[in-house]
Amino acid sequence: AGCSLHDLIQPSFSFLVGVALPYSIASRAVRGRSSGTQAGHAVRRSLILILLGIFLRSIHADQTNFTFEDTLTQIGLGYPFLFLLGNTSVRTGWIAFGLILIGYWVAFVLYPLPGPGFSYEAVGVPPNWPEHYTGLMGHFNKNSNLAWAFDTWFLNLFPRKSPFLFNDGGYATLSFIPTLGTMLLGLQVGRWLRSGMAPLALVRRLLLAGAIGIAVGILLHVLGICPVVKRIWTPAWVLFSGGWCCWLLAAFYGVIDVAGTRRGTIRRVAFPLVVVGMNSIAIYCLAHLIDRFIIDSLFTHLGHGPFLIFGPAYEPLLVGIATMGIFYGILRWMYRQQLFIRI
Structure with missing residues (x-):
């Protein structure tokens, strides 16, 4: 509840x-x-x-x-x-x-x-x-x-x-x-x-x-x-x-x-929402398909240090922000190429 x-x-x-x-x-x-x-x-x-x-x-x-x-x-x-x-x-x-x-x-x-x-x-x-x-x-x-x-x-x-x-x-x-x-x-x-x-x-x-x-x-x-x-x-x-x-x-x-x-x-600030919203199915699939791969890669190449800068309690938040940043980069590229996954 x-x-x-x-x-x-x-x-x-x-x-x-x-x-x-x-x-x-x-x-x-x-x-x-x-x-x-x-x-x-x-x-x-x-x-x-x-x-x-x-x-x-x-x-x-x-x-x-x-x-x-x-x-x-x-x-x-x-x-x-x-x-x-x-x-x-x-x-x-x-x-x-x-x-x-x-x-x-x-x-x-x-x-x-x-x-x-x-x-x-x-x-x-x-x-x-x-x-x-x-x-x-x-x-x-x-x-x-x-x-x-x-x-x-x-x-x-x-x-x-x-x-x-x-x-x-x-x-x-x-x-x-x-x-x-x-x-x-x-x-x-x-x-x-x-x-x-x-x-x-x-x-x-x-x-x-x-x-x-x-x-x-x-x-x-x-x-x-x-x-x-x-x-x-x-x-x-x-x-x-x-x-x-x-x-x-x-x-x-x-x-x-x-x-x-x-x-x-305001519209310019909201633009990232447009990028994500135009490919909502794509980011949903990405989160299921490569989420773990991205997180493991971040730890492999950067270690845990950068994500522990504010203490262990904030590590999941910073990892999530970094992962979302990578997802956004992929979606931004798709947006520029006019690649939209629709069903």
Whole structure:
């Protein structure tokens, strides 16, 4: 339960997929792409995201690691449904958003709690696990919930060296359903952005939407109705993290697109974000493929000394900054060459 800055990366990624969809649909329509052609592209994009996610999770494994809780696979599983809803009305989108959150919560609550003889240690939950809920929230406990039960059946349909019993982190395949809710929230915000609304009015709407999402998410947790848990993407987490996504978008839009139109310096400072954002899939893959190689190379050629300059506590931070600097150099070169990886 709870939230750190790192926890907001995946929901932001999913949220922005939704924000971009109205622009994508409009762009393809202008180019004369039929609805059938667009639907086929959405299905292909979905399959590529799923397969790429499985591939990246299988690096260094003895065999294909069929797992579907990765960011890319989660987006891929929900993307065809997002595309279909992107071609409906705003009202339909909000109805779907509500039904997803309520339906997912009801499904979890209706799944029976473990009996008195259930061994939590057998499913990777230590005896001193601090986030063990009771009451309604007990239905969302780690590796004893509906999504865990589904994976003990679904993931064992695929070839694996040993039967799947649990995910160490409690992540689950079915999280793609509420993740679709996060993408739907982004879809609605993307429609706001394309609506021609006055910039300051849009910023105010984003701030208000963010405040409502955060407040309702926290309230559901405090009242014992639904915990704010990222790893199984609870409905309360969708609202809470979605609120933060709205606030972050309001901040970037307000500073870069609104104030930045009058101050070129702001746009220049924001340019590195453009470089990274234009190749988001590339940096995601780089982080999985060569992150360890870069870190090992830094230690090989520079030693640990430069990263211990402020003490051991800051070593991970400095290593991360150096690694990101190398990634940025690669992306900057790709940007200059107009090399953009798109799916």
